[in-house]
Amino acid sequence: MDKRLSKISFFDLLLLAELPDHKSLRSLSRSLGIEPPRLTKVLQSVRHQLQFEIIKTSSHGYIMTAEGSHVSLQAKELLRKAEEFIPRKSQLLAPSVTYTVGGRGFMNVFFSGAMIESLQAVNVTALLRFMDLSPEELRQTATEGVLDVALHLEDIQWPQTWSAAEVGSMHWNLYVGKNHPLKGSVSKDELLKFPFARSAYWNGRSIAQAADPLPIPRSERIMGHEMQTALTAIEIVQHSNNVALIPNIIARKAEEAGLIRSLKIRGLDPIESRIYLSVRSDKISQRLFRQWQSQLKGLLKE
Known part of the structure; x- marks a missing residue:
C-alpha cells in the first residue's frame, strides 16, 4: 500500500468526496458540521499526507486542482464500497x-x-x-x-x-x-x-x-x-x-x-x-x- 494512505481516515475521504460540491470552505464546514478552523487544519493534514495540492483558494472561494478532482472521485468510490464493510442483519441470516x-x-x-x-x-x-x-x-x-x-x-x-x-x-x-x-x-x-x-x-x-x-x-x-x-x-x-x-x-x-x-x-x-x-x-x-x-x-x- 502507498505509504501516503497510511493516515487517511474515513472522515478525510468524506471531506475529499464533498469538496467539488461546494464553492467555499465555509459552505463545506456547514455541510460537514465542523468549524472552519478545524476544517482548514484537516485539509492541511490531508494535503501533507498526500503530498500534493488539493484545492486552490482565492477571495472568491476555491477550485479543485487536477489531482484534487482525481482523489475526490476515488474517495466517493471508496465510500460507496465501504457501505458493504459492516454486514447488515439480513446478510447474516442463513439463505x-x-x-x-x-x-x-x-x-x-x-x-x-x-x-x-x-x-x-x-x-x-x-x-x-x-x-x-x-x-x-x-x-x-x-x-x-x-x-x-x-x-x-x-x-x-x-x-x-x-x-x-x-x-x-x-x-x-x-x-x-x-x-x-x-x-x-x-x-x-x-x-x-x-x-x-x-x-x-x-x-x-x-x-x-x-x-x-x-x-x-x-x-x-x-x-x-x-x-x-x-x-x-x-x-x-x-x-x-x-x-x-x-x-x-x-x-x-x-x-x-x-x-x-x-x-x-x-x-x-x-x-x-x-x-x-x-x-x-x-x-x-x-x-x-x-x-x-x-x-x-x-x-x-x-
Missing part, C-alpha cells in the same frame, strides 16, 4: 428456500398459519409463497413445475414425484346476512325466491363461471352478485339479500360474530368435501409433509 403453495383462496387463508408454524416445529428454514388458484390453474401450474405444495378438494392423479394425503373434510353451507328474511330451516321453494351469489374467475382469456356442489340447477336460481373468493362472498351476503354457498371453515368466524347466518334446506343433504394436501417429494421432506398433515388435521377437527 432460505421458498416453497410455492397453491390452493383456493379460502384454503390459503385457513391453513397458512398452521403451515408456517409447522416449519418452526421441525426446524425448517424456508419461506412459503401462497398463491390463490382456481382448480384449473392449480393443475396447470403443478404440471408446469411451478408448485411445490397443493391444497385441493379434487382427487388429483399426480405424477410419481408427488405425494398426496387426505387431511380431513369440510362442509359447504348456505349463508345469508344477519337481517335476511330467511332463517333456520327453509324449503327449496323459499330459498329460490332470493338471488344466489355466484363464483367467477379469470381463466386467462375470459371470465368463467366456477361450478359449485349445490344440487340445485343454476337454471332454477336467480342470478346474484359474482365474486372469486369466499371472503368476498361473506361481504356480499352481509350487504345484500343474496344467498351464498360458502365453506364452513372460512365462514365460521363471521357466523360466530353474528354477521351472517347459515341455513338448512329441507330435503337437501349436507354437502361435504374432502381436503387433500399434496407435495413434491423431491422438494418437501417427509418429516415436514407429516407435520403439515398432523397440523391440518388438527385444525379441521377444532
Whole structure:
C-alpha cells in the first residue's frame, strides 16, 4: 500500500468526496458540521499526507486542482464500497428456500398459519409463497413445475414425484346476512325466491363461471352478485339479500360474530368435501409433509 494512505481516515475521504460540491470552505464546514478552523487544519493534514495540492483558494472561494478532482472521485468510490464493510442483519441470516403453495383462496387463508408454524416445529428454514388458484390453474401450474405444495378438494392423479394425503373434510353451507328474511330451516321453494351469489374467475382469456356442489340447477336460481373468493362472498351476503354457498371453515368466524347466518334446506343433504394436501417429494421432506398433515388435521377437527 502507498505509504501516503497510511493516515487517511474515513472522515478525510468524506471531506475529499464533498469538496467539488461546494464553492467555499465555509459552505463545506456547514455541510460537514465542523468549524472552519478545524476544517482548514484537516485539509492541511490531508494535503501533507498526500503530498500534493488539493484545492486552490482565492477571495472568491476555491477550485479543485487536477489531482484534487482525481482523489475526490476515488474517495466517493471508496465510500460507496465501504457501505458493504459492516454486514447488515439480513446478510447474516442463513439463505432460505421458498416453497410455492397453491390452493383456493379460502384454503390459503385457513391453513397458512398452521403451515408456517409447522416449519418452526421441525426446524425448517424456508419461506412459503401462497398463491390463490382456481382448480384449473392449480393443475396447470403443478404440471408446469411451478408448485411445490397443493391444497385441493379434487382427487388429483399426480405424477410419481408427488405425494398426496387426505387431511380431513369440510362442509359447504348456505349463508345469508344477519337481517335476511330467511332463517333456520327453509324449503327449496323459499330459498329460490332470493338471488344466489355466484363464483367467477379469470381463466386467462375470459371470465368463467366456477361450478359449485349445490344440487340445485343454476337454471332454477336467480342470478346474484359474482365474486372469486369466499371472503368476498361473506361481504356480499352481509350487504345484500343474496344467498351464498360458502365453506364452513372460512365462514365460521363471521357466523360466530353474528354477521351472517347459515341455513338448512329441507330435503337437501349436507354437502361435504374432502381436503387433500399434496407435495413434491423431491422438494418437501417427509418429516415436514407429516407435520403439515398432523397440523391440518388438527385444525379441521377444532
